[in-house]
Amino acid sequence: MGFILAAAGMFAAMVLPLSSEVAAALPARPVLLAFTLAAGLLLAIAAGIRGYRSVVPGFAGVLCGATTTLALLRDPGVAGSAAVGFWAMVLAVWLGAALCVVQLASMRPRHKASRRVLSLAIPLLFGAVVFYLWEVMVRGFGVSPVILPAPSAAAARFAVSLPTLGQDFVQTFIRGVLIGYAIGCGAGLLVAIVAQRFAFLGRGLLPLGNFFSALPLVGVAPIMVMWFGFDWPSKAAVVALVTFFPMLVNTLAGLSAAGHMERDLMRSYGADHRQTLKKLYLPAALPFIFNALKINATLALIGAIVAEFFGTPTQGIGFRISTEAGRMAIDMVWAEIALAAIAGMAFYGLVALAERATTFWHPSYRT
Amino acid sequence: MTSSSLSLPVSRAGTLRRHRLAERYAPIVTIVLALIAIWYIGAVLMNLALVRDGFEREETPYTVSDLIEGTMSAERPLLPAPHQVITAFVDSVFGYAPTAPRSLIYHSTVTLSATLLGFVLGALLGIALALMIVHSRVLEKSLLPWIICSQMVPILALAPIFVVALGAMGLQGLLPKSIISAYLSFFPITIGMVKGFTAPDPMQLDLMRTWSATPRQVLSKLRWPSAVPYLFASLKVAVTISLIGAIVAELPTGAEAGIGARLLAGSYYGQTIQIWSALLAAAILASGLIALVDLTERGVARQMGTRS
Numbered sequence: 001m002g003f004i005l006a007a008a009g010m011f012a013a014m015v016l017p018l019s020s021e022v023a024a025a026l027p028a029r030p031v032l033l034a035f036t037l038a039a040g041l042l043l044a045i046a047a048g049i050r051g052y053r054s055v056v057p058g059f060a061g062v063l064c065g066a067t068t069t070l071a072l073l074r075d076p077g078v079a080g081s082a083a084v085g086f087w088a089m090v091l092a093v094w095l096g097a098a099l100c101v102v103q104l105a106s107m108r109p110r111h112k113a114s115r116r117v118l119s120l121a122i123p124l125l126f127g128a129v130v131f132y133l134w135e136v137m138v139r140g141f142g143v144s145p146v147i148l149p150a151p152s153a154a155a156a157r158f159a160v161s162l163p164t165l166g167q168d169f170v171q172t173f174i175r176g177v178l179i180g181y182a183i184g185c186g187a188g189l190l191v192a193i194v195a196q197r198f199a200f201l202g203r204g205l206l207p208l209g210n211f212f213s214a215l216p217l218v219g220v221a222p223i224m225v226m227w228f229g230f231d232w233p234s235k236a237a238v239v240a241l242v243t244f245f246p247m248l249v250n251t252l253a254g255l256s257a258a259g260h261m262e263r264d265l266m267r268s269y270g271a272d273h274r275q276t277l278k279k280l281y282l283p284a285a286l287p288f289i290f291n292a293l294k295i296n297a298t299l300a301l302i303g304a305i306v307a308e309f310f311g312t313p314t315q316g317i318g319f320r321i322s323t324e325a326g327r328m329a330i331d332m333v334w335a336e337i338a339l340a341a342i343a344g345m346a347f348y349g350l351v352a353l354a355e356r357a358t359t360f361w362h363p364s365y366r367t
Numbered sequence: 368m369t370s371s372s373l374s375l376p377v378s379r380a381g382t383l384r385r386h387r388l389a390e391r392y393a394p395i396v397t398i399v400l401a402l403i404a405i406w407y408i409g410a411v412l413m414n415l416a417l418v419r420d421g422f423e424r425e426e427t428p429y430t431v432s433d434l435i436e437g438t439m440s441a442e443r444p445l446l447p448a449p450h451q452v453i454t455a456f457v458d459s460v461f462g463y464a465p466t467a468p469r470s471l472i473y474h475s476t477v478t479l480s481a482t483l484l485g486f487v488l489g490a491l492l493g494i495a496l497a498l499m500i501v502h503s504r505v506l507e508k509s510l511l512p513w514i515i516c517s518q519m520v521p522i523l524a525l526a527p528i529f530v531v532a533l534g535a536m537g538l539q540g541l542l543p544k545s546i547i548s549a550y551l552s553f554f555p556i557t558i559g560m561v562k563g564f565t566a567p568d569p570m571q572l573d574l575m576r577t578w579s580a581t582p583r584q585v586l587s588k589l590r591w592p593s594a595v596p597y598l599f600a601s602l603k604v605a606v607t608i609s610l611i612g613a614i615v616a617e618l619p620t621g622a623e624a625g626i627g628a629r630l631l632a633g634s635y636y637g638q639t640i641q642i643w644s645a646l647l648a649a650a651i652l653a654s655g656l657i658a659l660v661d662l663t664e665r666g667v668a669r670q671m672g673t674r675s
Contacts, residue, residue, distance in 0.1 A: 123510075204394030214657055216607070216610055218614075219649055220646065226637070297519075306618065
């Protein structure tokens with residue numbers, strides 16, 4: 001039913017006007033007309049097939065339709081003044097893609113590998129649709145690039161300014177975030193281990209750590225800039241401070257996660273504290289430690305970028321964003337945001353992979 | 368079997384309670400005192416060079432006690448002593464009318480209003496997203512990964528753009544800050560509520576089915592009550608995050624009022640004491656907000672008949 005509507009949208013686009021300005025209609029563009037026809041036919045075929053197999057022609061039709069609309073937007077007569085016919089096509093593409101996602105989500109493949117592929121494909125398709133709509137909306141309505149640039153514009157800017165982006169990446173991410181993250185998490189872990197050894201210290205540090213990790217600690221950024229200068233040490237210091245307390249609290253909770261039975265077992269083996277720590281407490285605390293590492297991955301990036309607002313050498317993601325936003329070069333700002341997002345996701349992904357490799361025994365992975 | 372459980376004192380409840388109080392608070396007090404001592408020592412050490420330079424520039428003779436006294440009362444110290452911060456804080460809270468631009472109360476209310484608006488927006492968005500995700504398998508598969516990814520986008524980097532974009536649409540002031548704080552705070556609520564809504568076990572859901580309950584009834588009678596503890600746990604996280612969001616959003620947007628603006632101004636003019644007292648205000652605000660959520664949680668728990 002939905003696919004029929006989508007196909008109807010495609011066919012309607014062939015007769016309806018594409019633009020409120022003077023622009024050639026679809027029948028005057030043979031290649032695009034062929035693409036539209038193909039899209040409409042494929043969607044119609046998808047409507048005729050029941051079940052999962054309809055995804056294949058449906059997806060092909062969606063691709064054809066999307067290509068056509070993007071090609072149409074290159075015509076200055078269409079971009080910025082798109083009319084009913086164009087939007088009918090966009091809606092058809094959207095509807096078709098949404099139906100594909102729904103079909104895919106209701107699939108329950110038997111093999112583990114295909115299930116994994118599916119669980120990757122669905123969000124990817126969903127994201128692609130969102131980016132497609134963003135692109136088409138911005139260019140179709142002619143939104144000013146100062147307010148919101150099209151993703152293609154940001155991507156083009158990204159590709160052109162790779163050296164600058166590389167410098168910023170090294171400055172903010174490698175120097176600021178990674179070093180600070182290592183120091184903060186390492187210190188949190190060590191202090192937690194010491195605090196667990198001496199119960200008095202632990203009882204005092206746990207509530208204090210809880211209190212401090214709830215404070216807006218990024219606010220110390222101006223102080224750190226004053227103490228450690230404009231360059232990366234001040235950023236690393238902010239990141240270290242911000243990541244320290246979540247790590248401390250989580251590790252403390254994790255170290256006390258080992259059960260009484262296991263502890264008694266270690267005692268009956270005559271294990272000393274170091275052995276117990278290595279064989280029992282730390283492995284039992286790993287899920288908690290990784291939880292903190294994941295929380296800290298986001299906090300660290302925020303901390304570093306905030307610290308850059310208070311003064312930097314002339315590079316770094318936060319610096320570039322604030323200067324380029326001041327110059328109204330919003331496409332460059334979005335390129336930097338994309339850089340930070342990609343770096344952050346890669347970082348988070350690495351932590352998650354390490355977690356999977358080391359805490360494979362935890363119930364949440366044994367499905 | 369631990370030995371302490373065998374030799375538990377049976378009577379003397381009074382001394383036991385006093386012991387418990389002591390046991391609970393003695394470590395905290397000790398560590399806080401130690402931190403304050405370290406702070407004082409740090410203040411002396413870090414400001415020493417500054418003060419000595421000052422004396423030598425004026426070529427006045429000085430003693431060690433002069434030096435130490437100087438480090439405690441420097442006007443722009445590298446690290447102000449705790450009592451300086453407290454004095455400045457009390458002065459800027461009670462010393463001026465609450466509407467004066469030098470009053471911390473004024474700045475705190477500006478930040479607090481952005482925080483609360485952002486928190487409410489974030490909570491509503493977070494719960495709505497969780498409801499959608501719980502009820503739709505498609506959304507769970509397609510939207511949830513992107514929600515996790517969304518937190519990897521350094522949203523505060525978007526703050527200047529938000530201000531530009533929303534300003535072009537005629538929106539100014541509170542809303543850009545609140546949107547940033549909502550964007551930061553919806554995430555823990557969504558994750559927590561998805562967990563909470565799926566907390567009832569299959570037996571209970573089956574029971575609802577045998578009573579032929581509609582999805583809405585399942586939601587109101589089973590899923591909501593079971594999600595309440597998760598809701599408050601995530602609200603506590605979210606409220607501090609939305610405060611961070613509001614403060615951070617004031618930095619790049621060139622706000623003139625608010626705790627973030629106070630921090631920025633302090634760092635421009637080297638007013639360290641001002642920075643520290645703004646931080647103290649932020650800390651008090653954060654603990655107050657958490658206490659408020661905690662109080663609400665207790666009230667709701669009592670209403671729902673939970674025994675604490």
